[in-house]
Amino acid sequence: MQFRDLKAQYAAMKDSIDAGISAVINDCNFISGRQVAELEARLAEYTGVRHCIACANGTDALLLALMAWGIGPGDAVFVPDFTFFSSGEVVSTVGAVPVFVDVDADTFNISCESLEKMIKKTIKEGKAVPKVIVAVDLFGQPADYAGLKEIAGRYQLKILEDAAQGFGGRIGERMAGSFGDIAATSFFPAKPLGCYGDGGAVFTDDCHLAELISSLRIHGKGTSKYDNVRIGMNSRLDTLQAAVLLAKFDAFKDTELEVVNQAAAYYTEKLKDTTAVPVVPDEFFSSWAQYTVKLEDRTMRDGLQRFLKERGIPSMIYYVKPMHRQEAFFGEQYYDEDYPVTNVLCETVLSLPMHPYLTRDEQDEVIACIKEYFSH
Ligand SMILES: *Cc1c(COP(=O)(O)O)cnc(C)c1O
Numbered sequence: 001m002q003f004r005d006l007k008a009q010y011a012a013m014k015d016s017i018d019a020g021i022s023a024v025i026n027d028c029n030f031i032s033g034r035q036v037a038e039l040e041a042r043l044a045e046y047t048g049v050r051h052c053i054a055c056a057n058g059t060d061a062l063l064l065a066l067m068a069w070g071i072g073p074g075d076a077v078f079v080p081d082f083t084f085f086s087s088g089e090v091v092s093t094v095g096a097v098p099v100f101v102d103v104d105a106d107t108f109n110i111s112c113e114s115l116e117k118m119i120k121k122t123i124k125e126g127k128a129v130p131k132v133i134v135a136v137d138l139f140g141q142p143a144d145y146a147g148l149k150e151i152a153g154r155y156q157l158k159i160l161e162d163a164a165q166g167f168g169g170r171i172g173e174r175m176a177g178s179f180g181d182i183a184a185t186s187f188f189p190a191k192p193l194g195c196y197g198d199g200g201a202v203f204t205d206d207c208h209l210a211e212l213i214s215s216l217r218i219h220g221k222g223t224s225k226y227d228n229v230r231i232g233m234n235s236r237l238d239t240l241q242a243a244v245l246l247a248k249f250d251a252f253k254d255t256e257l258e259v260v261n262q263a264a265a266y267y268t269e270k271l272k273d274t275t276a277v278p279v280v281p282d283e284f285f286s287s288w289a290q291y292t293v294k295l296e297d298r299t300m301r302d303g304l305q306r307f308l309k310e311r312g313i314p315s316m317i318y319y320v321k322p323m324h325r326q327e328a329f330f331g332e333q334y335y336d337e338d339y340p341v342t343n344v345l346c347e348t349v350l351s352l353p354m355h356p357y358l359t360r361d362e363q364d365e366v367i368a369c370i371k372e373y374f375s376h
Helices: 006-027 034-047 058-068 086-093 112-125 145-155 207-217 239-271 298-310 340-348 360-375
Strands: 051-055 075-080 097-101 129-136 158-162 182-186 200-204 291-294 349-352
Touching: 006 034, 006 239, 034 051, 034 200, 034 239, 051 058, 051 207, 058 086, 058 158, 058 182, 058 200, 058 207, 075 086, 075 112, 086 097, 086 129, 097 112, 112 129, 112 145, 129 145, 145 158, 200 207, 239 291, 239 360, 298 340, 298 349, 298 360, 340 349
Parallel strands: 075 097, 075 129, 129 158, 158 182
Antiparallel strands: 051 200, 182 200, 291 349
C-alpha cells in the first residue's frame, strides 16, 4: 500500500501527461513557455483571485509575498507552531522575527485566542513590530479566516495564506488561495495538486503586488530581463511542470477532490468510535492533503504506527517537532508553556494513507488493522 500513490495517478492520466511533456520538449520552450501563462490564468480563475504568479516552489511563494511587502528586520510575523518548517523559515530568511502561535486542538489550525495573546505580548515587549499573520491551511483545511480577519483588522496586520496543503479546499463557495491578502501554494509532488518536481504559485487580488512579485521572481526585472530595478531572485515555474499541472488539473478539480472527500468520510465513519478523527467545521471543505487521527499519548501513537508498519501499512507523523523547538530558531526566545496544544499534537498525531486512488479494500485493511490494535 502507498501512503500517496503517485504511480496510480500517473497510470490513470498517462496519455495526457505524456502528451503535455512531449509538447514542451518539441517546442524546447523550457522557461516561460505558453503553458506557464495558461496555467496561471486557469488557477486564477479557479481560485477566484485576479492574479496568479507561478514560481519555483511553495517556500519561494511565501518568501516572494514577504519580500513584496518589504518585511524585514524589526518586523514580527506570527506563524502557527504546528506546521511545516517553511512557514516560519521564510520569516527568518527576510530577517524578521517569527513569533510562533499555538493551534486549535480540533482543527490543528492557528488559534485566534493564542494569536491575540502573542500579538499583545509582542507589542508589550516592543522588540519587533507586528506586521503579518501566516495562516496555514493545514492538512487541506482552510484556517479560521473570519476570526483571523477580525484580529488582522484590529491590529492592522496583513494575512499571508499558506495554502501549500490547502489548494482545492474552501469555506462555503470561497476557495483556498483567496483568503489571504496574498496566498502561496506548492505543487510539490505529494501536495493535493502536485507536479513532477518543485513548483509553487502566489495569488493576490492586488495588481500592484502582483506586478512586484512578477518582477521579484525574475531577478527584479523592470521593462525586460536585462533591466533590473530591484534585488529579486530566480524563481520561475518551468514549462515542463506547468504542462504536467495542466494535464492533471481537470481531474483534480472535477473528480479527485470529490473522491478524497468520500474516502475521508469513510475513514471517519468507520474510525470515529475507535479514535479521535479529523474535525471539519460546517461550511469547511478540505482537500485532504493528510487524514490525521489523534491517539491518547505517544506510547499509543508510536505503538499504532509500528503495528501498521508490521502489516505493510505506511503512516506518517506530521509533525514530530513543534516549530518553537526547531534548532534553526534557537536565536529567538520561546517558552514551551505557550504551546500546550502543539506540544501534545506532536506526540499524538498519526496520518493515514490518503489519496484519490486509495481503494475501498485498502481503506478496509487500514481500518481493520487499527481496530485490531485497539482490541489488544
Ligand atoms: C510543503 C509546504 C510548504 C513548502 O512548499 P515547497 O514547495 O516544498 O517549498 C510550505 N508550507 C507548508 C504548510 C507546506 O506543507
